[in-house]
Amino acid sequence: MRGGLTQVGPTPARGTIQAAITAMTVLAALALFVSACGTGGTGARDEGPAHADAVVGATAPPSASPTGAPDRTEAVRLVKNDPAVSAEVKNELKPCAGDEYPVDVSYGHLTGGSGDDLIVNVLTCGDIVGLGSYVYREDGDGYANVFKAEEPPVYAEIDRGDLVVTNQVYEKGDPVSSPSGENVVTYRWVAGRFRKEYSWHNDYSSVVGDEPTPVPTTG
Structure with missing residues (x-):
């Protein structure tokens, strides 16, 4: 049970009647405690669901208050309610089995805010192909979409405080x-x-050991 129960001890018994009343009170409290814990409920949630109303680069009101890092279910809700996410990605964002959605969720410091930024990668169920990658920044009372990439196959991750986005390249005849x-x-x-x-x-066909040389760009 969340929140716990604090039991206050009874006043020292005075005589037989007081002792009997005290015993009955303790038994009743114990029965109530057992009944409450046996209901199977989870109690109040520590985190509220996140609903994003902001688009990329906009200053529209963000999602619901981020009282804690969203879990996978809340991350899915965040993407589905985000007007910056394409209809194609939303249509493909369906459970693969049961209520398990094909999303990868990670957290980290990317934008210099007071809280963790949220990185969500939406994948396909069968081939695990990245359909879209999104970065959500904690902003006031919610999360705002500050980045999106929807050119599959795509995957975003954090590397030493930077955002790294990878797009796989296929030539004619390449299997997925x-x-x-x-x-x-x-x-x-x-x-x-x-x-x-x-x-x-x-180039995956290059000889193992060849290291690509990053090319600085501006923009």
């Missing part, structure tokens, strides 16, 4: 499980937005 390479872009939060810092291409 075997792309030919990947394009990688590193973004850094500067002056209230993500700015591209580096970009490079990894």
Whole structure:
């Protein structure tokens, strides 16, 4: 049970009648305690659901108050209620089995805010292909969408405080499980937005040991 119960001891008994009343009170309290714990309820939630109303780069009112980092279910709700997310991605965001949605959720400091930023990757169920990647920034009473990438296959993650977005590249005839390479872009939060810092291409067919050379970019 959340919140716990604090039991206050009875006043010392005075005589037989007082002792009997005390015993009955304790038994009644114990029965009530057992009944409450046996209901199977989870009690009040520590975290409220997140509903995003903000679009990328906008200052519209953000989602519900982030009293704690959203769990996977709340992250799904955040994406589904986000007007910046495309209809195609929302249509594909369905449970794979039971109530398990194909999303990867991670947290970290990307935008210099007081709380953790939320990174959500929406995937397909069968091939685990990234359909969309989104960054939500804690903003006042909720979360605001500050980044999106919807060119599949795409995946976003945090690397030493930067946002790294990877797009796999397929040549004609490549199976979904075997792309030919990947394009990688590193973004850094500067002056209230993500700015591209580096970009490079990894060719999966290259000899093992070859390291790509990041190319600084502006923008």
